[in-house]
Amino acid sequence: MALTTLDPITALIVVDLQRGIVDLPSVHPMGGVVARAGALTRAFRRHRLPVVLVNVAGSAPGRTERPRPEGPFPHGWADLIPELDRQADDLTVTKQTWGAFASTDIESKLRQRDVTQVVIAGVATGTGVESTARQAYEAGFNVTLAIDAMTDPRAEAHDYSIANVFPRLGESGSTQAIIDLLAARSAQA
Secondary structure, X not given: OEOOOOOOOEEEEEEOOEHHHHOOOOOOOHHHHHHHHHHXXXXXXXXXXXXXXXXXXXXXXXXXXXXXXXXXXXXOOOOEOHHHOOOOXXXXXXXXXXXXXXXXXXXXXXXXXXXXXXXXXXXXXXXXXXHHHXXXXXXXXXXXXXXXXXXXXXXXXXXXXXXXXXXXXXXXXXXHHXXXXXXXXXXXX
């Protein structure tokens, strides 16, 4: 589905752009993903819309076939990257699961602000971003995905999410298309 509109109160959710993750290998250059996520944060702030910065500082319990890292994360691993220019009125959420809604109070924070739609960017496309999008959709939010402001370490996961999952959860568009919709909406107000 093509990007059509943004609700009057739309929040931006930036997933896991933090020190310990941005240096990991990814299929798209992380510098471009970070730059576009930064452009979105500036645009949402300029239009006085909520910005939610999400980091991950753990993992869900339970057995998995793939071993998980043992021990605590290195110092600073969960720190949000400076390029996001965290502001005092940004919402910050630290999660322990792939998706930002499962183990946090993000839904209640968004509802308190009368948010009806979320734009999601960040890493990794097939885990943190997709899980957050699924959970937002299941919670009743309209979902938009900034597909050029996300990446994944696995090309097949990134491509599968964009082609097969995201169209079932909402609308997708470029960072610039989202910024243009914000500007057009403000011009009409």
